[in-house]
Amino acid sequence: MWSRRGRSLLLLFFLLFLLALPRLSSPQAFKETGESQEEITPALREEFREAEEAYREGEEERALILLKGFLKDHPFSPLSDDALLLLGRIYQERGEHEEAISSLSSFLRRYPSSPKLPEAKLALAKSYLATGREGLALGMAHELLPFCKERPELQLPLFLLLGEAYDRAGEPLLAISWYQKALEFASFEERASIKERMIALLDRELDPGVYWEVETTYPNTFLSLYARLKLAEIYLRRGEQKKAELILKGMKEEAEREGFQDFYADLWSRVKKGRGEVLLGCILPLSGRFRSLGEKVLRGILLGAGIFGPPSYPHVKLLLRDSGGSGENGREAYRVLRKEGVEAIIGPLLPQVAVAVLEEAEGDLPLLVLAPQARVEEKCAFYLALDLRSQIEELLEYACDRLGKTRFVIFYPNTPYGRESQRIFEELVPAYGGEVVAKATYGKDQTDFGDLIKGVFGKASSLGAVADALFVPDDYRRVCLLVPQLRFHEVEGLQLLGLSGWNSPRLTELCGRYAEGAVFTGGFSPDLPLPEVRSFRSSYEEAFGSSPSFLEALGYDAVRMILKVPEDDLCFELLTIRDFQGVTGIEGFLTTGEAVRRPYLFQVSDGKIHPLLPPF
CATH class of the missing domain: 3.40.50.2300 (Response regulator)
Known part of the structure; x- marks a missing residue:
């Protein structure tokens, strides 16, 4: 006979089992384990193949639509992991790293035992790095190191990623060590590119101790030679000509052999001449x-x-x-x-x-x-x-090539700056496969934009037939008066584009949620994840x-x-001057005196302004 205590325990276990039954039999149980509820039928394979084909042919927008539809209709098919991984890669190639992170993170949660896990982790680490999250990128990259023995093809991209991540994290010695490992697995052409990265890293204003460490860690290499040249440069800046001369003596032939003869010649001439105040x-x-x-x-x-x-x-x-x-x-x-x-x-x-x-x-x-x-x-x-042309070129390249926007409306202030911005934008947009479908100007002190908006979009816009992006070359204060009025007049879904006048922390304060997703240029931000x-x-x-x-x-x-x-x-x-690493992005000058630079791009995401760095 069961005791009273035994019967109570038996009843408790039975009740718990009944509560668990719905969960064990639900689709969610399959989702969490990544198990499939579908077989691969010819129709299923053809549906996925169509998305792959669109991607291979460069139709990224169509591929995204097909993949999203596939995942919605077949969330637990044997091909869902491939679809989710491809979705993340497409977002990454388009520079839409937040979406890439979302898709790739979902892949890791749903398919922790997938043979494609290393590819997904590597892609996720790249998007973390592109969005300035060096710590997350490094953590993900180090998780991949054990896979390198069985998957040697991972070594080169992984070591390059680690070098880039440590560089951006302000750890030059660790960055160089990973770049040096990458050299072992690189082709001749790839080696030249990796060396350029290492030289660019050493060209920064590093502590002399870093150069001494490089010189002793990598003897008889181009790294050791360049580190000594940089030490000589530091001594010259400090006015210590004798120390610089001691380093440079006997280096001429070595510098010529490695292609550093111009740098050496410049330093040697400064040693001999000196420079006063x-x-x-x-x-x-x-x-x-x-x-x-x-x-x-x-x-x-x-x-x-x-x-x-x-x-x-x-x-x-x-x-x-x-x-x-x-x-x-x-x-x-x-x-x-x-x-x-x-x-x-x-x-x-x-x-x-x-x-x-x-x-x-x-x-x-x-x-x-x-x-x-x-x-x-x-x-x-x-x-x-910052000049207008280079800003607009950078903006159009991103909007057309990365975001797939081709139909633009321009709202511009009736000022010399606004008119010139509108003129250059219209001049350049055809080269990027786009067109200006409408434009309108407003007064420099205007605050009510209702008539302007209705004049272009109508009372209830059929937006898809009109435009997919709005370019406003004005400053953030005027922009934050305009964009809320778009929503009031039922104009939604436009990609907002602007120039450096938008680049202020107050943009998100004044615009609030209405600036979400906006992309604009700028010459600097203290939050840029660059050394x-x-x-x-x-x-x-x-x-x-x-x-x-x-x-x-x-x-x-x-x-x-x-x-x-x-x-x-x-x-x-x-x-x-070539390859100058200015904090405003300036690299040198053209013969006309114009600065050579690639303007930075920024995007409003989750109510904050984030830099859009080039994909890894």
């Missing part, structure tokens, strides 16, 4: 309504010159002249600085002042112009501001107690470019 002039608005802008640039210049923060060599002396907002003040400032014998002038910052100074300039004193939209055919003028930006931000915050913006970064890059080249003929030497 550098006298730089600045023309900035330090009074009046634009004073705050001028002070931002000046803080960046002071940091780059070593007056605040880490010291620089050669020693820099600055002569400041206040332009206010007046072209005549700018002309007078130029004349005074020229008489003072400055080697170069940084500024002006305001377009009207820049035009006046460029007209006054005699063509033999370098002008590093910071003003946007101020261009004069003038020898020895270099333009550091040179991290270093600049850290030094700036230590010196001034706040985060830098684009203007501070622009001033910082300007003075660093001047100090990078010999002082013999700065007009010529500045044109020789």
